[in-house]
Amino acid sequence: xxxxxxxxxxxxxxxxxxxxxxxxxxxxxxxxxxxxxxxxxxxxxxxxxxxxxxxxxxxxxxxxxxxxxxxxxxxxxxxxxxxxxxxxxxxxxxxxxxxxxxxxxxxxxxxxxxxxxxxxxxxxxxxxxxxxxxxxxxxxxxxxxxxxxxxxxxxxxxxxxxxxxxxxxxxxxxxxxxxxxxxxxxxxxxxxxxxxxxxxxxxxxxxxxxxxxxxxxxxxxxxxxxxxxxxxxxxxxxxxxxxxxxxxxxxxxxxxxxxxxxxxxxxxxxxxxxx
Numbered sequence: 001x002x003x004x005x006x007x008x009x010x011x012x013x014x015x016x017x018x019x020x021x022x023x024x025x026x027x028x029x030x031x032x033x034x035x036x037x038x039x040x041x042x043x044x045x046x047x048x049x050x051x052x053x054x055x056x057x058x059x060x061x062x063x064x065x066x067x068x069x070x071x072x073x074x075x076x077x078x079x080x081x082x083x084x085x086x087x088x089x090x091x092x093x094x095x096x097x098x099x100x101x102x103x104x105x106x107x108x109x110x111x112x113x114x115x116x117x118x119x120x121x122x123x124x125x126x127x128x129x130x131x132x133x134x135x136x137x138x139x140x141x142x143x144x145x146x147x148x149x150x151x152x153x154x155x156x157x158x159x160x161x162x163x164x165x166x167x168x169x170x171x172x173x174x175x176x177x178x179x180x181x182x183x184x185x186x187x188x189x190x191x192x193x194x195x196x197x198x199x200x201x202x203x204x205x206x207x208x209x210x211x212x213x214x215x216x217x218x219x220x221x222x223x224x225x226x227x228x229x230x231x232x233x234x235x236x237x238x239x240x241x242x243x244x245x246x247x248x249x250x251x252x253x254x255x256x257x258x259x260x261x262x263x264x265x266x267x268x269x270x271x272x273x274x275x
Contacts, residue, residue: 032249039242046237057243067228067240073218074208074225077139081146081207086200088147089154090192094184096155097162112152119212122149127216137219145213150203157202161195201255209248 034048042054061067092111114122126145127136135141165188173183189196211226218224225244232238 035242036246036249038239039246041239041242044239046239046242057239060240061243061247064240067225067244069221070223070225070228073139073142073222077142077146077224078204078207080139080143081150082200082203084143085147085150085154085203086196089151089199089203090158090196092151093155093158093162094188097159098167111155114149115152119149123213123216126213130217136217137222139222141217142214142222142224143207145217146207146210147203149210149213150206153202153206154199157199158192158195161192165191201258205252205255209252 038046038048038050039057040053040055041048041050042052042056043050092107096107122145126141130136130141135144167188169187169191173187174180178186209226211224211230214224214227215230218227229241229244233241
């Protein structure tokens with residue numbers, strides 16, 4: 001509202017804000033758009049704009065055994081990370097929301113510490129720890145490290161769903177004879193399923209796109225796709241990287257869109273229930 005005459009602010013008065021927002025979005029999206037366009041180049045070098053168009057680098061990616069093996073490792077690590085991080089994050093979010101743990105604030109800060117600590121420090125620390133216990137270059141080590149990074153996202157996502165959930169429903173079920181676990185799985189979890197699935201998707205994306213920690217602890221048969229991309233970019237300018245990056249961009253868009261769709265459905269169901 002305009003403070004002087006109490007008139008609503010028109011779109012023309014907000015035009016500068018729209019332009020600024022558009023420039024920021026363009027600045028963020030432009031690098032990805034350039035990569036997508038370069039992936040269809042027929043040149044042996046990364047070239048923008050392409051002088052000729054071709055699908056040769058997509059054929060190079062899907063036809064390469066090395067790239068295929070690295071992709072399989074990343075998919076395995078991301079899937080296992082989602083499987084491990086989702087129940088752990090859901091349980092932690094439930095305990096934090098219920099306030100059944102002492103020092104809840106400290107525990108919450110500890111769980112979200114990986115979002116604050118620089119990833120390079122996490123990678124170095126994980127490398128030296130794994131060197132002592134023999135987990136470097138293993139799929140198990142990858143899953144544990146990625147779970148540490150994905151866990152905060154699962155906790156925050158599920159905790160957001162719990163904030164809008166009435167815990168009295170679970171208490172009613174328990175008062176009618178249901179055990180704690182039965183009440184959670186039969187009453188609480190069905191109403192949190194969208195938040196839980198969204199947390200699992202975030203965990204998958206976090207693991208699949210992670211490169212810094214993987215660079216320190218993966219290698220040999222457990223080399224991830226992102227590490228092999230980094231090595232290819234360091235050793236030679238391979239346009240196959242542009243094709244792989246485009247595939248990763250499409251995958252991230254699909255998974256994030258699915259998470260947003262699930263969140264929208266949850267909000268729609270919540271509004272219908274309150275109505």
